[in-house]
Amino acid sequence: MVDLHDNNPPHQVVIIGGGFGGLYAAKALSKANVNVTLIDKRNFHLFQPLLYQVATGALSPADISSPLRSVLSKSKNTSVLLGEVNDIDPTAQKVMVGSEAVPYDTLIVATGAKHSYFGKDNWEEFAPGLKTVEDAIEMRRRIFMAFEAAEKETDPVKRQALLTFVIVGGGPTGVELAGAIAELATKTLKEDFRKIDTSETRVLLLEGLDRVLPPFAPELSQTAEASLKALGVDVQTKTLVTHIENDIVTIKQGDDVKEIAAKTVLWAAGVKASAMGKILTEKTGVESDRAGRVIVEPDLSIKGHPNIFVVGDLANFAHQNDKPLPGVAPVAMQEGEYVAKLIQKRLKGETLPQFKYVDRGSLAMIGQHAAVVDLGFIKLRGFFAWFFWLFIHIYFLIEFDNKLVVMIQWLWSYFTRNRGARLITGKEVVKPVPVESNEHYQPAKTRQPLNV
Template sequence: MSRRPRVVVVGAGFGGLEAVRKLAQTDCEVLLLDARNHHLFQPLLYQVATAALSPADIAEPVRAIVRKQKNVQVLLREVTSVDLAGQAIHVGAEEVAYDWLVLAAGARTAYFGNDEWARLAPGLKTIDDAIEIRRRVLMAFEEAELEEDEEARRAKLTFVVIGGGPTGVEMAGALREIAAMSIPEDFRRVDTKTARVYLLEGGPRLLPTMSEEASRRALEQLEGLGVQVRLDTMVTEVDDGCVWVGDDSVAAANIIWAAGVEASDLTRTLGVDIDKQGRIEVEGDCSLPGYSRAFAVGDIAAQVDAATGEPVPGVAQGAIQMGAFVGEIIARELSNASPPPRRPAFRYRNKGEMATIGRARAVADVGGRTFGGVLAWLLWSVVHVAFLVGFRNKLLVMVHWAWQWLVQSRGARLITGGFAPRVADPVDLDEAARSAD
C-alpha cells in the first residue's frame, strides 16, 4: 500500500498557515515545521514592545490552530537546508522526504552589513525582541529617576527609532505616548514628558510604500505628538548610547532598529537565484525555477504581481494571498490525475495599507483614498482585530484597547530579566524620598 503524498510546509507564519488551511480537504499528509511553537501576529508586535499588550495576546500555539485539521502533523524543528533535486529537507542530521514543498520561513532584521549594531539597536521580529525592547524602554525611565547627572538623565530619556516604515512610525508614536500620557504620574523625580523621541528615515518621506498624502499626514501627526522626525537622514554608526549621522550624533539610551529585513538564511542553501534581500526569485506561480513542486511564499519570495508588474510587498496580506494561491495549486493537482499544462500566475490584490501613530491617530490608503485621524485609527483597529488568530486573542486585544482608551494607561509595564538600573552617580535614597515629599 503506497503512502499518501507528503506536503512539507516550512514556517507557521501567515503564508505557511494559509497554505496548510487550503489542504484541509485534500488526501495528503501535511508536515508543518517551525522553530517556534506559536504563530505570531507581527503587525501588533510593537504593542508588546511598548507595554500595550502582553505576548500571549498576539500569539497562538500552532498545534491549537491546526487541531481540527487531522491530516497535519506539527514538528517543532528548525529546517537547516533543503535538497531540491533530492526532494528532501534537512533537520539537523535528519532527512525528511517530500512530494511537495512550501517554503514560508519568513524574514529577519537586516543591518546591511553592520550586524554588530544588533546588540545596541535591537530589531523587532520576534516576541523575544519585543520583550527586550520593552525592558530597555521601561528601564530607561527607572534609571532616569535615579540619575543625579542632568546630562546623563537627558540621554536616558532620549529614544531613537531608525527607519520610517510602518514599524518605525508606530514605535515612535507609541514611545512618545508612553512618556507623555501613560506614566508621568508614576514618577516623582523625573518629568517623563520631557523625553525626546527621534525618528530617522533615510529616504525623503515616511511610509514610502503608501501614498504621498499618507506620508504627509503621518509626519504631521507624529510631530503633533512631539516626535522629532528627520528625513533624508542616513545612520552611519551606532555606538553604545549614541547614534551617528555623518559628523553629528545623538546621545540616546535606547536605539531601536526598524530599517529593513532580509529573508531567512534558509534561502541561501537552495542553490537558486536570490535578490539582495535574500528572497527567492520565484516563477509566476510562486514555484522555484526548475522545481515545479517546490514553492516560496511571503517574505522569502521575490514575487511580481502578474496584473501590474509591481513587486508584491512583504506584508501580511501578501503572504496570506500567496499561501492560499499555492495551497490551492497543490490541492488541485493532487486531486486531478493529469495536472493542467499551464498554471495561472499569481495576482496580488492590494486591500489597502495603514499605519497607526497613536491614540486616534493613524493613516490609511484604502480603495484609492487616503484617510487620517480617528477614522483611519478605527479602520486600522477593526482590520487588525479581524486578522488576529483565535477568538480569545481578538477579545483580549479589544478589552485592552478599550481600557487604554478610558484610562490612558498601559497594563503590560513589566520589566523582566533581573537587571539592576545603571546610573553614573547613584542617588541618595534619603534625599530622593525627601524630594518626593
C-alpha cells in the same frame, strides 16, 4: 491524471514556517486530499504586525500568538513538527530537521525575513530590531529600564540621554513604535515618577527617504508626520544613520553630520531573507536578490523545481510590475493560499493562472488615537482610520479567544491610556546603572526622627 479514490496514498506537502504564508497555505489545504506537515522552530504563530504593542507594554506576547497545534487541531490531515530545518535535498525530496529526514512531494518554504543592519551587524547590540517575541521583550526591557535609570540619574546631561529614544526607519513599524513611545512618555507614565518629568522625553524618528511611510500615498505620509509631531515626535527625513555605538547615534543629513546622545536606539529599518534562502540557492541553483530573497516564477515555484514553492517575505515576486512585492502579511497570506489552490489543481491534472497580488491597501497606527489607511480608492485618517485599523487587526488575529481579549485590552487602553504589560523581565533584570555621578540617594524632603 491522478486517481483520487480514498485508498490512494495521499500526496505529502511539507511547509517550512508557520508565519502568515505557511499557516495560510496549511489552512487552505486542510480539506484537501493531501497530508500536510508544518515545520516551525516555534510552537506558535506570531501576529507580527502587533509586536510593537508588546515592545511598548500594551499587550502580552500570548495576546498576539496562537499555538500552531491549536490553530490546526481540526485539520486532521495536518501534523505540526517543532524543529528547525537545517537542509533540503531536492533530489531525494526530503528536508532535514536535525538528524530526522522528512520526505515531501511538494515543498512550501515560508521562513520569512529577519532584520538587517546593512552589513553593520555590530549595531544590533545597541539597536535591537523587532521580529520575535524575545526581541519585543528585550525592547520593552530597554524602554522601561531607561525611564527607571533616568529617575535615579542626577547628571542632567546623562538624564537627557536616558530620556532620548531614537527609532531608525520610518516604515509602519518605526512610525508605530515612535507614536507609542511618545504616548507612553506624555500620557501613561506621566504620574508614575517623582524626580523626572517624563513629558521631557525626546523621541526621534529617522527616515532615509523624504517622507515617512514611503509605501503609502504622499498625503497620508503628511498626515502621519503631522500626527507624530502632534504627539511630540521629532521626525527627521532624508537622514542616514552612519554609526551607532553605546549612547551615540551619528547621522548624516545632506552634508551635515550630527551626533545624538541616546541610551535607547531601536531598529526598524532593513530586513534580509532568513537562512533558508541561502540553502535553497545552494541546493537548487535558484537565484536570489541582494537582500537574499529567492526569485520565484510566476506561479511562486522556483526555477527547475516545480514542486518547490517560496511564499511570503522570503520570496521575490516581480512579475506584476518591476518592483518585488513588499514583505507584508497580506502578500504572504495570498501567496500561501494561491500555492494551496495550485497544489489541489495539479492533483486533478489542472493548473492555475499565474499568481496576482490584490492590494487591499496599507494601514498604520500613530499613537492610540490616530491612524492612516490607504485603500487605494479611499484614504482614511484620524478616528475612522483608527477604528478601521483596529477592526482589520482584530479580524485577522487567528483565534477567537485572542481577538476578544485583545479587543478588550485595546478598548480599555483607549479609554484609560494605561499599558498594564510594562514588565521588565529577562536575564539581567536589574542591570546596574552607572552611579559614579550620583550623590547619595536623598528623599525629596528632610527627615524627622520617630518618637518610639
